[in-house]
Amino acid sequence: MSVKTPSKMEKIMAAGHLGVTSECGPPRGSDPEVIKEKAELLKGCVDAINVTDNQTSVVRTSSLATCIHLKLMGLEPILQMVTRDRNRIALQSDVLGAASFDIHNILCLSGDHQSFGDHPQGQNVHDLDSMQLAWAVRKMRDEGTFLGGNEIKRPPEMFVGAAANPFADPFEIRVPRLAKKIEAGVEFIQTQCIYNIDKFEEWVRQARDRGLTEKCYIMAGVTPFKSAGMAKYMKNRVPGMDVPDDVVKRMSDTPKGKQSEEGLNICVETIQRLKEVEGVAGFHIMAIEWEEKVSEIVERAGLLPRPEIN
Amino acid sequence: MIVADKKPVEEIIGYVRDCKKVLVLSCNECVTVCEAGGKKEAGMLASALRMYFANQGIADAQVDERTLERQCDQEYLEEIRDIADQYDAIVSVACGVGVQFTAEKYHSIPVFPGVNTCFMGVTEHRGLWTERCQGCGQCILAYTGGICPVARCAKRLFNGPCGGSSNGKCEINKDLDCAWQLIIDRLIAIDRLDLYEKLFDIKDWSTDRAGGPRKVEREDVQI
Numbered sequence: 001m002s003v004k005t006p007s008k009m010e011k012i013m014a015a016g017h018l019g020v021t022s023e024c025g026p027p028r029g030s031d032p033e034v035i036k037e038k039a040e041l042l043k044g045c046v047d048a049i050n051v052t053d054n055q056t057s058v059v060r061t062s063s064l065a066t067c068i069h070l071k072l073m074g075l076e077p078i079l080q081m082v083t084r085d086r087n088r089i090a091l092q093s094d095v096l097g098a099a100s101f102d103i104h105n106i107l108c109l110s111g112d113h114q115s116f117g118d119h120p121q122g123q124n125v126h127d128l129d130s131m132q133l134a135w136a137v138r139k140m141r142d143e144g145t146f147l148g149g150n151e152i153k154r155p156p157e158m159f160v161g162a163a164a165n166p167f168a169d170p171f172e173i174r175v176p177r178l179a180k181k182i183e184a185g186v187e188f189i190q191t192q193c194i195y196n197i198d199k200f201e202e203w204v205r206q207a208r209d210r211g212l213t214e215k216c217y218i219m220a221g222v223t224p225f226k227s228a229g230m231a232k233y234m235k236n237r238v239p240g241m242d243v244p245d246d247v248v249k250r251m252s253d254t255p256k257g258k259q260s261e262e263g264l265n266i267c268v269e270t271i272q273r274l275k276e277v278e279g280v281a282g283f284h285i286m287a288i289e290w291e292e293k294v295s296e297i298v299e300r301a302g303l304l305p306r307p308e309i310n
Numbered sequence: 311m312i313v314a315d316k317k318p319v320e321e322i323i324g325y326v327r328d329c330k331k332v333l334v335l336s337c338n339e340c341v342t343v344c345e346a347g348g349k350k351e352a353g354m355l356a357s358a359l360r361m362y363f364a365n366q367g368i369a370d371a372q373v374d375e376r377t378l379e380r381q382c383d384q385e386y387l388e389e390i391r392d393i394a395d396q397y398d399a400i401v402s403v404a405c406g407v408g409v410q411f412t413a414e415k416y417h418s419i420p421v422f423p424g425v426n427t428c429f430m431g432v433t434e435h436r437g438l439w440t441e442r443c444q445g446c447g448q449c450i451l452a453y454t455g456g457i458c459p460v461a462r463c464a465k466r467l468f469n470g471p472c473g474g475s476s477n478g479k480c481e482i483n484k485d486l487d488c489a490w491q492l493i494i495d496r497l498i499a500i501d502r503l504d505l506y507e508k509l510f511d512i513k514d515w516s517t518d519r520a521g522g523p524r525k526v527e528r529e530d531v532q533i
Contacts, residue, residue, distance in 0.1 A: 083465075084465070111465075112474075113464050113465065113474070113481065113482045115482050126465050126466045128512055129465070129466075129468050129469055130467075130469075131469040131470075131509065131510075132469070132510070132512045135509070135512075136512070147512065163473065164473075165473035168472075169476055169477060169488070170471070170475065170491050170495070172494060172498065173470060173471075173494055173503075173506060176503075176506060176507055177469075177470045180469060180470065180506075184469075184509055239473070239475075239476050239481035240473040240474050240475065240476055240481070
């Protein structure tokens with residue numbers, strides 16, 4: 001795949017290296033130090049950092065403002081944008097705003113339903129869906145025009161991504177849905193957290209058979225368990241999550257004081273196994289409120305040092 | 311049909327507590343079928359209001375009942391032209407359309423809503439009504455197996471389910487079917503799963519609520 005944007009993570013994966021990303025959730029307040037502290041923990045061990053957009057529908061500092069903080073620290077942000085809160089005017093406006101700070105990555109999402117958050121009585125927008133947003137950003141970049149047709153002066157140069165859940169229902173369309181995202185213009189995918197490795201490998205095999213891994217970088221999502229309780233919660237309470245019984249048992253069978261270490265072991269083993277899977281182009285490490293462990297995971301998984309690419 | 315649900319009686323009492331003469335006006339169409347604002351429900355509401363006034367010791371209060379065939383048509387609304395002026399207030403237990411049209415036609419009489427108007431939907435079985443259409447003004451059901459993602463997906467997604475679809479249910483409520491599971495099942499049943507592979511264009515919402523109050527004007531049927 002040829003490089004189409006100034007994005008560092010695109011260049012790294014295009015050069016054949018495994019890409020590594022992690023994420024930084026903005027604070028529920030306006031203190032920039034919280035952002036800087038989290039970001040500092042990720043410096044040097046990942047290629048780019050996702051900045052979530054009011055995740056779980058809880059109000060936080062905006063994704064765009066947080067991305068700018070990271071950019072000013074010399075880090076590469078991935079602007080997450082959900083279609084829940086903005087119509088096509090606001091989405092395109094924020095894309096331009098990000099582009100004005102030379103933010104070169106975007107992840108297009110529909111966003112958690114507002115009923116999960118702290119403002120369940122709010123309206124949702126969904127003027128576009130996540131695929132249509134990806135299509136819109138590609139149009140802005142490649143054709144230099146807005147959705148309305150007018151020309152953009154200095155169009156955005158963004159590497160366009162989306163999420164995929166290899167485990168969600170309906171099973172029949174998991175791969176066709178990926179194909180459709182790629183047709184919409186998605187260039188990289190970050191997947192839902194992988195615990196059912198066999199099922200994930202089957203999904204990648206099917207994607208490979210359709211030639212999709214030649215058109216899009218698939219970044220495997222991993223999240224370390226901090227405790228057996230977290231494993232059970234993810235299994236039973238988080239929609240679309242597939243945590244096999246033997247993984248939960250492995251965590252439960254571990255003494256309390258050693259569970260977090262075991263969670264990290266599982267995460268590292270997952271990355272090591274998936275590194276060998278043809279069609280996996282990188283890893284997205286979502287250490288939820290556990291950013292200090294990302295460098296350890298990356299190092300133990302043999303993904304350091306990160307490639308230097310200009 | 312338009313589906314409505316009952317309002318708490320206390321809320322309606324709050325509207326009419328200072329009135330002496332109240333007309334409870336029901337509708338023989340949708341709200342009768344969904345058992346929220348038909349003749350039977352109007353009777354129950356009128357009884358509750360009479361009981362309230364009696365308990366308050368307001369002996370001269372009068373609550374009458376009347377059912378119109380429809381409240382969304384001028385000719386039926388005209389049926390109360392001769393009596394409307396006698397009342398201090400009308401409580402319309404029709405849908406929001408009926409309440410508004412009654413208010414438009416009887417400009418100087420307060421008209422209060424007696425139900426909460428909810429959606430356009432179906433009777434799945436007696437006592438269970440569910441949404442099917444949001445009247446977006448540009449029907450796409452030909453491409454989605456006859457199941458509407460605008461009305462039935464909590465995020466009105468056009469290109470497939472979100473990551474929260476699980477065992478055929480929506481992430482927001484385990485009792486709610488995932489619209490995209492229904493669409494995919496149906497496309498498989500009619501052997502048209504190929505329709506799913508086509509990327510849906512960005513929707514023109516100008517025919518939806520977003521475009522402002524709408525009208526359908528047909529010169530060919532105008533007299």
